[in-house]
Amino acid sequence: MSESSSSAQLADTLRNELDRYPQGGKLPSSRALVERFGVSPVTVSRALAELVAEGLVVTRPGAGAFRAATDRPTTTVDTSWQEIALNGEPAPHIADATGITANLAVPPPGVIAFNGGYLHPSLQPEQALGAAVARAARRPGAWQRPPLEGLTPLRAWFAREVGLTPAQVLITAGGQAALATALHALTPPGSPVLVESPTYPGALSIARAAGLRPVPVPMDQDGVRLDLLEDAFAATGARVFYCQPLFHNPTGAILAADRRRRLVDIAHAAGAFVVEDDYARRLGHGLPLPPPLVADDPYGTVVHISSLTKPTSPNLRVGALIARGPVLERLRATQVVDTFFVPRPLQEATLDLVGTPSWQRHLRGLAPSLRDRRDVMLTALHRHGLAVRSPLGGYYLWLRLPDGTDEAAAVATCLRAGVAVSPGRPYFAAEAPEPHLRLSFADTAGPDEINEGVSRLALGVEAAGVS
Structure with missing residues (x-):
């Protein structure tokens, strides 16, 4: 493991090796871990802290790190009563977060995020x-x-x-x-x-x-x-x-x-x-x-x-x-x-x-970055016959799908094609008049990812039966 390896990677390695030690058994010293994995003492300290937070390891000042005693008796709890408590009369105000979680969900690895509601890390200050x-x-x-x-x-x-x-x-x-x-x-x-x-x-x-x-x-x-x-x-x-x-x-x-x-x-x-x-x-x-x-x-x-x-x-x-x-x-x-x-x-x-000069520099750089990503996505959509109005700010495009399109099916087929999009239905207080998708160009690494994502989007929309 190289010096650049993250503490998360080291923690994952140590986590997988814990079965080698009996409960209460002592783990190798920090110095030994530094030498074995070729990382810094800070990386080792952070990795151990992560395992301590998970309850897998305990540390004792001056003694070292030890595998925690994790065997606990398991009990089965009957929670069926909660169905009555949560749905009693009069009906409580229900917090429905489905429209929000669709935009907060982190797509699986390899899936391009057109559903994001925030800036890509490369655009954040x-x-x-x-x-x-x-x-x-x-x-x-x-x-x-x-x-x-x-x-x-x-x-x-x-x-x-x-x-x-x-x-x-x-x-x-x-x-x-x-x-x-x-x-x-x-x-x-x-x-x-x-x-x-x-x-x-x-x-x-x-x-x-x-x-x-x-x-x-x-x-x-x-x-x-x-x-x-x-x-x-x-x-x-x-x-x-x-x-x-x-x-x-x-x-x-x-x-x-x-x-x-x-x-x-x-x-x-x-x-x-x-x-x-x-x-x-x-x-x-x-x-x-x-x-x-x-x-x-x-x-x-x-x-x-x-x-x-x-x-x-x-x-x-x-x-x-x-x-x-x-x-x-x-x-x-x-x-x-x-x-x-x-x-x-x-x-x-x-x-x-x-209050720092870096704030204004960030905003000055953010504007052209968003504009460039918008233009790349618009061009790619038009290339696939998908027309969208160009906004003058923000980081969303509102894609109108043809009448009769099964919006939910389009979202699902896009995800299977490798791109996550937001369905239009949650944006309407009443019945949606027509099917839409909301696309974000801000949570992307750049033009290559946008072009690839739109290609996957076109495949997904086509697979959903949209002509």
Whole structure:
């Protein structure tokens, strides 16, 4: 085993060799493992720590590492009673995560991930993140309890982006947590909540788990249809409209300029809030972007959600809720009940990251990288006769399949062909009007993988009976 071998590989080797030792038997010393496998002491230490965490090995200071005593009596537990408890009357609000897990699932080895919801590791600012976390962890006071609303300098950073003040910002554990807080705080169970159709499945899952009734409002290529939105407010009495005006997920649409102020006016006239999910603001492909709705809101109607997860790493779960007026205290109370606060070391690391020159360098490099991957995927799809509208930002393409296509069968045949895709059905609050697939070009290693993935996609779609 070479010096470059990972601690995970060494742990796997040691795990397979544990049967050579009796329970309680001593393993070779760290020095012996270093010499045998040609790795560093740090690699050995990490491998042993992994086995200790699994309960397979115990370490004794000054004595070494020993195989753990793992023989325990097994018992059979009858859990059939849970079926009654979980499905009793009145029926509880059920958390259905199927629409989310389809995008979070890591495909098997060899399968190309067109279903991903995050950046490929090659696009993540891993070095800058690592340096920021290391500096933050050593900062005096970094492990003290933070203010419930979040660190003031980080709140100020988010506030500057929308032209508001730190007092109007709550730091959240990413965009999903912010959205859950907003929907829980703004409307009681049993109420309707208006959503774009299609829309982000995570929003639908949160709404349904909270006992809300998602009501779809159709879109066109310029965003939500305002005539239908106004009708939906009047017909349902809804007090919340959830939307993604910039690089909408999954269609990539941008709300047209002439609809922006009118949308806020319609919601205000209905006495309702607009929950603006601005998850993709840092995922533009190089063109100027419109300001967020909250920046031009004269009423305090817009509750704005911002997140740093999408342009960085799925593990940097830091975002913000931005609002004005009494609603902010409602949001704050809901967040405190649900999560207390975002860990201070994570906030400190985020503040460190966005304050360094590497942050702007990362964003400048990310835009052309996403644009290039988008163009490669569009070209490959067109080469196979699959037409898709080109988005100006984000990292999704919304592929319309021919009428009559069995969407579920297409997803399954694509996976058998070696490419994972997201089905379109979970993006609709009601019955889907036509079959779709959502394709991500961001969670890919580059052009070669995209071209190969689209070739597999075409085979899978063809095998599903699509002409």
